[in-house]
Structure formats: structure tokens, C-alpha cells
Amino acid sequence: MPITAADINKMFRTAKYFDGVLNKASIYWNMLQRKVTLNMLSEVNVTALANGKCTAELTLEEEHTNIMGGLHGGLSATLVDCISSYALVSKTSLPHVSVHINTEYIKGAKLGDQIEIFGNTVKMGKSLAFLEVLIKDKNTGALLVKGSHTKFLLAPKE
Numbered sequence: 001m002p003i004t005a006a007d008i009n010k011m012f013r014t015a016k017y018f019d020g021v022l023n024k025a026s027i028y029w030n031m032l033q034r035k036v037t038l039n040m041l042s043e044v045n046v047t048a049l050a051n052g053k054c055t056a057e058l059t060l061e062e063e064h065t066n067i068m069g070g071l072h073g074g075l076s077a078t079l080v081d082c083i084s085s086y087a088l089v090s091k092t093s094l095p096h097v098s099v100h101i102n103t104e105y106i107k108g109a110k111l112g113d114q115i116e117i118f119g120n121t122v123k124m125g126k127s128l129a130f131l132e133v134l135i136k137d138k139n140t141g142a143l144l145v146k147g148s149h150t151k152f153l154l155a156p157k158e
Contacts, residue, residue, distance in 0.1 A: 080147030
């Protein structure tokens with residue numbers, strides 16, 4: 001059974017939920033058991049998840065900002081990692097690991113801004129998946145962050 005947006009939203013908010021999710025997804029979910037990531041992502045709302053795509057939104061709060069009050073670069077990179085991985089999980093149940101992640105910071109966002117995160121599976125071959133993420137200002141549509149993520153697909157154990 002594929003992972004749903006509701007599964008991910010529940011996972012962000014409930015650490016105990018991991019046991020059920022781990023049975024339905026790849027080893028990727030183990031990474032999210034870390035409290036730091038869960039705290040950073042606890043307000044992320046996944047709005048759509050299907051067919052290799054994931055869409056989410058977030059209103060920036062203090063824990064999402066750097067010391068200058070702007071969208072934290074580490075959070076942006078984490079969103080590129082996680083949202084692209086969710087997009088992939090909606091397309092395949094194969095376990096996968098990161099090979100390369102790239103994050104381009106194009107424009108800033110500040111406390112209170114609403115952002116949208118769009119993850120897409122660009123191509124999935126036998127052993128590699130190529131993913132992309134766009135983070136945009138929800139109100140203006142301005143591109144804030146552009147990310148790419150390459151994942152190695154692990155062969156199923158026989």
C-alpha cells in the first residue's frame with residue numbers, strides 16, 4: 001500500500017507512528033526518527049502525494065529561521081531531501097539512499113511567510129532516481145530555493 005499525504009503528516013507529529021510507516025516504506029524513514037528533523041518539520045503540511053510528486057506548505061515560524069530572521073538554509077536543504085524522498089516513495093517501495101543533493105538559494109523568505117514545496121520524480125531508472133524540488137513563496141509565486149536530489153535504488157533482498 002503506498003504512503004499517503006496523511007501518513008506523512010501524522011508521522012511529522014507523532015514519533016510512535018514510525019512503526020506503522022516503516023512497514024509501508026523504505027529505510028529512508030529511519031532518518032526521520034531524529035528529533036531535530038521532526039521538530040524542524042513538525043509544521044510542514046503535505047497537501048498532495050501521488051505518482052512521483054509531493055506538494056507541501058509551511059508558514060515560517062521562529063524555529064525555521066536563521067539569526068537574521070530569514071528562511072534557514074539548513075531547513076531548505078532538509079526540505080529538498082525530505083520532500084523529494086517522499087515524492088519518490090509515492091512512486092516506488094524500493095529502499096533508496098542519497099547519492100547527491102544540491103540546493104540553490106535564490107531568494108530569501110522571512111518569519112511569517114508562507115512557502116510551498118514541490119517535489120517531483122524527474123526520472124527513475126533501474127538503479128538511480130533523479131528528483132527535483134522547488135520552494136516558492138505561496139503568495140507571490142517567487143522561486144526561493146531550487147534543489148536536485150539523486151538517489152540510488154537498492155535491489156530488493158531475495
